[in-house]
Amino acid sequence: MRLTILPIFLFSLLLLSSFHLPTKESEIAEPKRIPYLKGNHVWADSILNSMSLDEKIGQLFNVAAYTNEKMNKKEVEQLIQQYHIGGLTFFQGSIFKQAELTNYYQSISKVPLMVAMDAEWGMAMRIDSVMKYPWQMTLGAIEDEELIYKMGKDIAQQMRRIGVNVSFSPVVDVNNNPNNPIINARSFGENKENVARKGVAYMQGLQDGKVLASAKHFPGHGDTDADSHKSLPLIDKTAKQLDSLELYPFKQLIKKGVGSVMIAHLNIPAYTKESALPSSLTASVVTDLLRNELKFKGLTFTDGLNMAGAAARLSSPQVDVEAIKAGNDILLLSRDVAKGVEAIKQALLDSVLTVEAIDASVLKILRAKHWMELDQYAPSNLNQLYEDLNTPKFKALNHKLTAASITLLRNENIIPLSTGTQRIAVLSIGSKEVTTFQKSIASYADVQFFNAGNDIPVGDQKAMMDSLMPYDVIIIGMHRSDKHPWVKYDVSEDLKGFLNVLRLKKKVILDVFMNPYSMRNSLATEYMDAFLISYQNSDAAQQISAEIIFGARSAKGKLPVGISKAFPEGSGMSNETSNILYREIPEELGLSTELLNQIDIIAQDGVNKGAYPGCQVLVAKDGKIIYDKQFGHSTYESNQPIQSTDLYDIASVTKISATLLAVMDLVSKDQLSLDDNLGKHLGRMVKNTDYADLKLREILAHQAGLAAWIPFYIKTLSGGEPRSDLYSKIQTSEFSVRVADSLYITPTYEDTIFYRIIHRAKVNPKKEYRYSDVGYYFMKEIVERITDMPIEDYLQANFYGPLGMSRTTFNPLNKFNRAEIIPTEDDRTYRRQLVWGDVHDPGAAMLGGVGGHAGLFSNANDLAKLMQLYLNNGNYGGNQYIDASVVKEFTKCQFCKDDAPKNGNENRRAAGFDKPAFHGNPGPTCDCISYASFGHSGFTGTYAWADPDAQIVYIFLSNRVYPDANNKKLLQLNIRTDIQERIYDAIKASKMKMIN
Secondary structure, three states, rough: OOHHHHHHHHHHHHHHHHHHEEEEEHHOOOOOOOOHOOOOOOOHHHHHHHOHHHHHHHHOEEEEOOOOOOOHHHHHHHHHHHHOOOOOEEEOOOHHHHHHHHHHHHHHOOOOEEEEEOOEEEEOOOOOOOOOOOHHHHHHHOOOOOHHHHHHHHHHHHHHHHEEEEEEEOEEEOOOOOOOOOOOHHHHOOOOHHHHHHHHHHHHHHOOOEEEEEEEEEEEOOOEEEEEEOOOOEOOOOHHHHHHHOOOHHHHHHOOOOOOEEEEEOHHHHOOOOOOOOHOOOHHHHHHHHHHHHOOOOOOEOOOOOOOOHHOOOOHHHHHHHHHHHHEEEEOOOHHHHHHHHHHHHHHEEEEEEHHHHHHHHHHHHHHHHHHHHHHOOOOEEEEEEEEOHHHHHHHHHHHHHHHHHHEEEOOOOOOOOOOOOOOHHHHHHEEOHHHHHEEEEEEEOOEEEEEEOOOOOOHHHHHHHOOOOEEEEEEEEOOOOOOOOOOOOOOOOHHHHHHHHHHOOOEEEEOOOOOHHHOOOOOHHHEEEEEEEOOOOOOHHHHHHHHOOOOOOOOOOOOOOOOOOOOOOOOOOOOOOOEEEOOOHHHHHHHHHHHHHHHHHHHHHHHHOOOOOOEEEEEEEEEEEEEEEEEEEOOOOOEEOOOOOOOEEEEHHHHHHHHHHHHHHHHOOOOOOOOEHHHHHHHHOOOOOOOOHHHHHHHOOOOOOOOOHHHHHEEEEEOOOOOOEEEEEOOOOOEEEOOEEEEOOOOHHHHHHHHHHHHHHOOOOOOOOOOHHHHEEEEEHHHHHHHHOOOHHHHHHHOOOOOOOOOEEHHHHHHHHHHHHOOEEEEOOOOOOOOOOOOOOOHHHOOOOOOOOEEOOOOOOOOHHHHHOOOOOOEEEEEEEOOOHHHHHHOOOOOOOOOOOOOOOOOOOOOOOOOOOOOOOOOOOOOOOOOOOEEEEEOOOOEEEEOOOEEEEEEEEEEOOOOOOOOOOHHOOOHHHHHHHHHHHHHHHHHHHHO
């Protein structure tokens, strides 16, 4: 017997090997148990035993449902009630309508429906108003699979929220054909191990979230140049080749317990031999290969049976029968359910199909439904649906996914890009509107924007080239629509040539917000000063890419597909980072967006109650901007909303943002000391006066006995009008100092101002605490004498330029359009006009807009950089601008007996900075803040504060003085301190959550 059987066995083995040669992976022991095949199946058995044949057959059909087509509802109703279909797959529409229809369809179905969706990048692939996750090729660049697992779990939570139980994802096709028209960016890439790892992570996240995953498109759709929706693609590879590459990810997912597999419509001669049928309709693929050899025990879905790849050769009922005959469990999108049901019944009568096979498939379907908890089905609650599907938690992870994907492929020591004296242009190709990328770059540096369509025709290239030549660095963003991964991404040879010529002339950073294949074999990319792939044109990708370019973040991604010999699959490098601000979603720091959004109510209430026309509010925690919003308008009459780039007159915040900054710098350089007196630096100006012995420490802490404020302008008026001997309506050499529109003062009046301070304003010998602007006139003079430069030039060269504070300046009309500047008071007393673009403070205005105490204009983003520098003890971006010991000395209370005042009579002030008040006394902060904190407020309604203990920077800018400086509502409503309190409430809640 053995002698007879052995040759037959060997002959059979030989025949099998010609069909498919098993590998070690396919010969291993039983794969991990599929979750719905674990445990008892009492419910499934009871339902199966109660079913008629028609009901059983109905369970095999999954049909299309649309939320934006009224007629489809009647069709689906009939299919549920008459043909007992087992499931639905939803397509176009809205989350609200889909949830509503799902509730209805489930209510009329005897057996709960298995509801599916294509959700490769979340449900946004098919419906609106829900989270859009990165495409799989973008995910393929991520090295941390834990993020992808979490994504799968989040998507599962979202799907279950509207009653969806199956996700036709992940795509585990290995995209080793760059010309693939249908898979391409839907694949994790060309590396089978990477595809498998990402696919396993995504699948496990879905299934741990109780949503059935479906590995597709078996046995592999990656190496095709045709779309199976339109034709039957050919994969002309040997079985051995397919086994070693295409099948690899499917094997790994099967090992890990994937619950379902979708079968592709492909022409694969290695498996189907002479059959004219697609892989989805052949037993050699579905039964022999997938079930018997790879030992897959779960559900199989056909790909859509309405696709040309399946429908072109057979009638609809024939297709349905062949699909079941091949070993499929669920018929997806049959073209004619009624005829399909009859054809299956006839096939059973003809013994082409067996009832046992039907029962086996239905039992698996029912067991899956039990695992999906459909035996306990409850309708979706339509309340708070949008909010539940778009939580900050989901957004935070989505943001992390994008940040982890961006790939730096080349860096010739240009990233991080410095913000000092370099002239920078940002050219966005593919968008004629200013892009998020350009705006994000501009938040770090002074840049010029250029925009072009998808191409720069040869005839326009010279003009564009000439426009870019004045700049030292050109940052180019390549953009295409982010709507779906099938958007055309080709880049013309002419445009590639333009890039190649440009990189020969200038330093160029190229950032591609497109499919990486768009840059295949582009010579220019191999010689760029820096080259990044950001994969998609999302706002998050554009913002994060800008942060990488300036070193706020490090690039982490690895190229999932090769694009040239210079940049093969797996390429990617990191860049150095520096401690500069960048943006995060609060949840990424453990904070609550919901709690921080309470700031919205307070800020908007200020607008509604007339405390100010508009405002900017920014909060940074641990060096990350977690809140940055604008409210209202520039004036009550304006319809132009406040922009983050708008400039405010920051009034006395100038003290710590300009004069004090320069003073601290000079102290760091041992050119000045807090214990110096005015006489040492001002000499004859104050000789033999009460001012000569005043120490800088006393002046900066407002304990020098100086007058609070001197209205210098009053004596320059006659009968309420500007004196003609001091002012002119036109600018001349004699009247050269601009005060306001059509108002110029003689430059000699600065001497008069100092004369009036020194010889008319008495110093209080008791030197009690009294807030005063007067000392800052002296401080500015000292800085300019030591540096031999105008203070504004010194600050620009040493701080504002290097820090990228491109929207911080004195006399903003010299640099910006008036429309970018927020007006202040309609001054009826002195200038008789709306003050708009000129400094609000009269004394600073009489000095040409540059005062030691006032005159600076800025926005919240720029001020946050400076306050972060102070928080970092003088360091920002890896550069030590001010000695750390100097910052610590200036930010501590100067005249407290201990570290903090012990009673309400003690002076709380630091050297230049304000500090929290003694508890129970009115002050500039909420009681919730640490005494280590410091900052300043401004008369126009501005505020900048930093807290080293909580690592918080808080900026509030408004024009509460419009149109009348007597408006006190900002203080009366406690708006700035109430906002501060909400910030600390969010921090406290975060700490409590960690403890619990």
